[in-house]
Amino acid sequence: MQVVQALQQALPNTSVLTSEEACRPYECDALSAYREKPLAVVLPENIDQVKRVLQICKAHQTPVITRGSGTGLAGGALPLKEGIVLGLSKLNKILKIDPLQRIAVVEPGVRNIQVTQAVEPFGLYYAPDPSSQIACSIGGNVAENSGGVHCLKYGLTVHNVTSIRVLNMAGEEYVFDEKDDGIDLLALLNGSEGLLGVIVEIKLKLLPKPEAAQLVMAAFSCVKACAEAVTAVLQEGIIPAGLEMMDRFSIQAAEDFAKVGYPTDAQALLLCEVDGSHDQVQVDAQRVAEILTGQGAYQIRVSQNERERTALWQGRKNAFPAVGRYSPDYYCMDGTIPRSQLAYVLEEIAKLSQKYDLRVANVFHAGDGNLHPLILYDANQPGQLQRTEAFGCDILNLCVDVGGTITGEHGVGVEKLNSMCHQYQGDELEIFHGIKAVFDDTGLLNPGKAVPTLHRCAELGQMHVHKGQLPFAHLERF
């Protein structure tokens, strides 16, 4: 391949991987059901090398799939057979920390947790904390507009980035800064899933570490009461730093795994964390406990110290692997719904679970309505993956139908292209494709991801008539 040769000539030997073995770890991201071997994996060491890679790929009309740490859950970094993977993990330097200004400037390969670790001595931290934060990269966070358990209070990635440097396919550089005038291109680039440019530098907003935090755990014997309790807390004017809900299956799995003292007889469990100044936290924690008791919680526990608070979080933070122990594979969904619809949506998911004969556990970022159903399946059983995908697709359609969205924080990637057809009409999709073309007229940056073609949606529309047993697998993934 000419393009591979050109890349090998332009970059150090160790920066271009082509062998089957070396490329294997890059065949998929955290959505491992989809795999593809790329032409090559390129791991540039500096921005100049990134520019050269882009120029070479442009000249050879070769697609570029930018990749951070590969922790994405929607297949956004799935390689193309005829494309290269542009891995930015070697661009891993923190370029600047200004504690007085409360900003950090980082390269895209810097891991999320590294930022907080580096600024901790100054009493600061970086707020967005996706559950993969020990591994996921800041560049990937920006591309996906990642959330985390604290985003109800502290915002998503888009709220915590003040400036980015971006390259286009020609290797030309742009800066999008919060101080810019007119339309907000910085906001547009957040969550653009690698389709609009390659992000090579990011300026992050840092926040002072809260003086104190307390966790209130509440057990409910009915899901509806738990959902209503969440509403009551928010209506009282308290914005918790974290507000997480788990259903019975998740509670049992988490307790079995982490042994933190969750009540396994509960139908729903609520974890509500308040943080801020000592004064405020005391007031808020007591108020939250009162509200939850008033809403019918039959057991309340308020963390008395840091150790207890961390321990109570452990169950929730390990919910995915805990549920995963019950099955060879699990599939994590990411719909968002109005909280008022939660009880209804959970009932419908239970019905679908019976219909597809697949078990499902639900964990819920209750504060912002982000639902993560985990569907358990076995990829080695013929037909189970397809059934799982159809089940997942039904869940996402359900989310859209109650006024929600198909993805709260994981992104569309390749995984939710079909669901995008359900959420957006042709005219909006046309605008999306128009935006893509403005930034990338070559169409070589992460092609086929995030926004479905109109053709795909049209085909799907026809097939919706025969809803029930969609053979998704044979559909071309473009």
Added chain:
Amino acid sequence: MEQTVKLLAEQIQQARHENQTLQIVGGNSKVPLNDTAQVLSIQEHSGILSYEPAELVITARAGTRLQELQQVLAEKKQMLAFEPPEYGNSTIGGTYACALTGPARPFRGKLRDYVLGTKLLDGQGRALSFGGKMIKNVAGYDVSRMLAGSKGSMALVTELSLKVVPLVEEVTYRIEMPECEAIVLMNQLAGTSLPLSGAAYYGGYFYYRVMGAHPKQTNRVGVEAVDNQVWQTLNPFRPKLPPGQKLWRLDVESTTPCIDGTIAVGMCGSRRWVASEHKPEHPYVTLWDERFLPRHNDGLGVQKIKQGLKKVFDPYHVFQDL
């Protein structure tokens, strides 16, 4: 489609056929009217469409007055976190179009941070919908946030869904001190756990505003509690200047040392209001004469992107350029 939206869409289509340029006007409180463009008014398209306090979301038509929104929210002990400036008769649509945020910006974020979804009419009069009413939503490009600040040059936004926050009690304190010391102090305070919602320097005083329960401030030397008026004075900031002097708005790094001619420091140091005859030498300077003129200091590459995006939304150039 709502009747008023239908009428607006028809006006857009008619303008396209007649090669007319349209200027979108809300409460006519900000951008002055342009003689060469035809007015497309969203005054009639007003009203709150849905408001679920527990979901922390309000949806309103673009012509809804800010005052109405704020009153309805206050009744449920909630508010717009971005504290939009009131220019008299201002609408939420116009505020969004100009992307205006008040003094809490460094602490609570800016207008676009609270935009969850928009419905709009593009330059072909097509009704489009982006985002929604969800606090978290990463499906598709974030068009709703991108168009904040577009000043009616790309599309007619007809409806907005905004995240709202609980109304908080706020107390303002001030200390008399020199400007350069205040700039350092406000940045230092912002790095502590004191729950700030405003930090500014004006008329020889450093002002800071604190939300909710917090440690006593007035036992510190020189600190006095004052009313919250100063934040209204600064938002919108309309000082009387001597003849010949112009008001310039500078967006800078928050720790930038004193700048000559500064008459107020806002946004915890990241905004400087400078009175001078000539344009200060700085990368992000806007002449602030309440005409909301764009800065036009984009590099060629960004200009090209903006022109390209304009064509995507308004291919026949129906909406007035910036």
